[in-house]
Amino acid sequence: MSSPFRLRLGADTLRKGGILAWPTEAVFGIGCDPLNPRAVQRLLKLKQRPLSKGLILVGANFQQLLPFIQVLPEAQMRPVLESWPGPNTWLLPASPDAPFWITGASALVAVRVTAHPVARALCLAFGGALTSTSANRSGHRPARSALEVRLRCPGTDDILHGHTGGLSRPTPIRNALTGEVIRP
Known part of the structure; x- marks a missing residue:
């Protein structure tokens, strides 16, 4: 896991509008401060990803996601909350x-409370949720190491080193309103 010093440096990079990569449950993620439109624009350009697709937000806890979502009735929220922290991304109504630039062309926002130690520690050091998308150009294989991030995402400001969580595929995405699996 990254040292507390490296986590503070990474959080500072994010606060200054930088793009940072870090290990997640399956691949290296790349992200920025979700409330900084210039940072998000830079991230989308780096990934060659259209604004209309929206971005996943990752937090250390549910409270970090609350500014971005509308909480559903208890019966619909129960499966979401019971799956966290963990490798489960959910679509919830956007606040x-x-x-x-987070929701894209949708009224929903993709969110996850991560259990990955580096991603979780980074969100805590930053003090809020972060955008988290796979470290790759759109349509290409995601990076599974820091070296692959450097090769596939030139322009990344910094990388937190560590091991991915061992999943063979990115986290599943489900719609909390309907239960539909969007990405298995």
Whole structure:
């Protein structure tokens, strides 16, 4: 796991509008401060990803996601909350205050409370949720190591080293309103 010093440096990079990569449950993720439109624009350009697709947000706890979502009735929230922390991404209704550069062309926002130690520690050091998308150009294989991040995502400001969580595929995505599996 990254040292507390490296985590603080990474959080500082994010606060200054930088792009950071870190290990997640399956692959290296790359992200930025979700409330910084310039950082998000830079991230989307680096990934060659359209704004309309939206971005996943990852947090250390449910409270870090609350500014971006609308909480559903208990029966619909139960499966979501019972799956966290863990490698489960859910689509929830976006808060009216959620920036359009996070939701894309959707009224939903993809969110996850991570159990990965580096990703979780980074969100805590940063003090909030982060955008988290696979470290690769859109349509290409995601990076599974820091070296692959450097090769596949030139322009990344910094990388937190560590091991991925061992999943063979990115986290599943499910719609909390309907239960539909969007990405197995």
